Amino acid sequence: MNVRDRLDGGRAVVAARDADSQPDTAEIRRLAEAAGFDVVGEVTQRRREDRRYDLGEGKAGELAAVVADADAGAVAFDGALTPGQYADLLDLLPSGTALVDRYRLVLELFAAGASDPAATTQARLATLRYDLPRVRRASDESLLNAATEKGSPVLDVERRIDALENRLAELTDAAAERRRRRRAGGFDLVALAGYTNAGKSTLLRRLADDLRVDDGDGDGATGHDDLTESAATADRLFETLETTTRRATVDGRPVLLTDTVGLVADLPHDLVRSFSATLDEIAAGDAVLAVVDASADRATLRRRLETTVGVLAADATGPVIPVVNKVDRLTEAERAAAVETVEDALAGSDMDDRPDVEIRDPIPVSALTGDGVESLRAALLDALPGETVAFRVPNTGETQALLSWLHDRGDPEVRYDGDAVAVRFSGRPDVVAEAERRAADLRGE
Numbered sequence: 348m349n350v351r352d353r354l355d356g357g358r359a360v361v362a363a364r365d366a367d368s369q370p371d372t373a374e375i376r377r378l379a380e381a382a383g384f385d386v387v388g389e390v391t392q393r394r395r396e397d398r399r400y401d402l403g404e405g406k407a408g409e410l411a412a413v414v415a416d417a418d419a420g421a422v423a424f425d426g427a428l429t430p431g432q433y434a435d436l437l438d439l440l441p442s443g444t445a446l447v448d449r450y451r452l453v454l455e456l457f458a459a460g461a462s463d464p465a466a467t468t469q470a471r472l473a474t475l476r477y478d479l480p481r482v483r484r485a486s487d488e489s490l491l492n493a494a495t496e497k498g499s500p501v502l503d504v505e506r507r508i509d510a511l512e513n514r515l516a517e518l519t520d521a522a523a524e525r526r527r528r529r530r531a532g533g534f535d536l537v538a539l540a541g542y543t544n545a546g547k548s549t550l551l552r553r554l555a556d557d558l559r560v561d562d563g564d565g566d567g568a569t570g571h572d573d574l575t576e577s578a579a580t581a582d583r584l585f586e587t588l589e590t591t592t593r594r595a596t597v598d599g600r601p602v603l604l605t606d607t608v609g610l611v612a613d614l615p616h617d618l619v620r621s622f623s624a625t626l627d628e629i630a631a632g633d634a635v636l637a638v639v640d641a642s643a644d645r646a647t648l649r650r651r652l653e654t655t656v657g658v659l660a661a662d663a664t665g666p667v668i669p670v671v672n673k674v675d676r677l678t679e680a681e682r683a684a685a686v687e688t689v690e691d692a693l694a695g696s697d698m699d700d701r702p703d704v705e706i707r708d709p710i711p712v713s714a715l716t717g718d719g720v721e722s723l724r725a726a727l728l729d730a731l732p733g734e735t736v737a738f739r740v741p742n743t744g745e746t747q748a749l750l751s752w753l754h755d756r757g758d759p760e761v762r763y764d765g766d767a768v769a770v771r772f773s774g775r776p777d778v779v780a781e782a783e784r785r786a787a788d789l790r791g792e
């Protein structure tokens with residue numbers, strides 16, 4: 348069963364306001380649908396923010412009327428309502444109407460869909476961080492209004508936040524240890540990042556080896572406990588709600604690809620920080636594939652890239668390869684235009700503040716048809732940290748053991764030359780160093 352089947356929001360009206368242009372409701376509609384709502388109407392306004400309702404007073408009244416007419420049970424509000432606006436707007440709506448703003452909608456999606464411990468903890472933490480200022484406000488009011496105050500809901504929320512932060516820190520340490528073991532096992536770690544629905548999971552499936560990694564002796568020495576056969580893909584926002592990892596081979600080199608939770612615009616910073624598992628994977632990647640949906644219009648593409656770049660600028664350490672996905676939907680000219688938009692958007696972006704992070708050339712691909720994926724593999728191989736070594740060793744049983752060790756970690760070139768074996772190998776710098784050390788041992792040095 349899909350966990351989200353449990354979310355049955357019923358009929359909803361979307362509302363959106365923008366100071367500069369007529370609001371585009373496409374994304375809030377899709378977020379509402381992903382959360383199980385049936386969108387039955389919309390109210391939009393181009394206006395500066397009203398302190399009381401966010402929307403202007405007349406428009407807020409119109410919203411209440413539309414909700415009543417459409418017999419809707421909920422309003423999905425595209426934006427962040429202050430606790431005061433939330434309360435005032437709720438008063439204006441037909442009684443019993445649920446009011447969810449953009450943050451709340453995203454939180455509900457995560458809370459309903461999260462299933463692994465890190466994802467669940469993150470969703471709870473994000474919800475409490477969202478609730479805290481609202482509980483603070485309610486408790487300020489009750490302090491003013493009530494003579495007695497029993498317990499403190501604020502302290503209670505703060506304590507629960509502390510507890511979840513500690514729990515998350517433990518899970519984070521465990522994930523870091525797992526990554527350390529994977530690197531020691533010769534794997535490069537590559538993270539797929541990008542806006543929700545960009546095609547990350549589809550690309551992961553396209554790049555991954557068919558077979559699930561076998562731990563061999565089953566002791567989990569390489570720590571593959573989060574490896575999965577599948578990475579679900581669907582034309583729905585926030586299909587992926589936890590990080591999953593699969594093995595891929597790039598020119599003989601073993602790579603672990605991690606699919607991450609999609610990003611969405613206009614979430615407050617501390618909510619984004621709550622999803623630390625995704626951010627950690629991005630930070631720890633030897634390379635990051637930044638996937639964008641090239642079939643979006645130019646303005647949307649730019650906006651989504653800004654969101655993605657914001658996260659990369661804060662967290663990425665390895666080189667970033669922009670992957671311009673879904674080009675099967677584009678003509679040759681549109682494809683070139685999309686690549687240009689991506690280059691342009693990256694050039695004048697927050698990444699300027701991170702000269703240490705190398706941005707590679709964008710690669711147009713279709714994760715769906717496989718078009719361009721070979722170029723992407725080549726670009727990835729080129730971006731991974733690598734060194735090459737060549738050595739000669741006597742042909743003994745121990746040398747055969749070394750060769751098999753190398754085959755697990757890449758694609759050694761082996762030439763038999765009388766009693767000796769000539770080897771040439773490219774791979775991770777630490778693997779190359781270890782190979783040199785072992786070769787020296789074999790020569791009795």
Ligand SMILES: Nc1nc2c(ncn2[C@@H]2O[C@H](COP(=O)(O)OP(=O)(O)OP(=O)(O)O)[C@@H](O)[C@H]2O)c(=O)[nH]1
Nearest residue numbers: 544545546547548549581582585586587609714715
């Ligand atoms: N036409 C086309 N559709 C694609 C391509 N790649 C992905 N899609 C579709 O785009 C939708 C989203 O793909 P996903 O792989 O689930 O996207 P995601 O980035 O993992 O999304 P979230 O997990 O929600 O963040 C699905 O309907 C895919 O079939 C592509 O190259 N071409």
Ligand SMILES: [Mg+2]
Nearest residue numbers: 547548586587
């Ligand atoms: Mg996904």
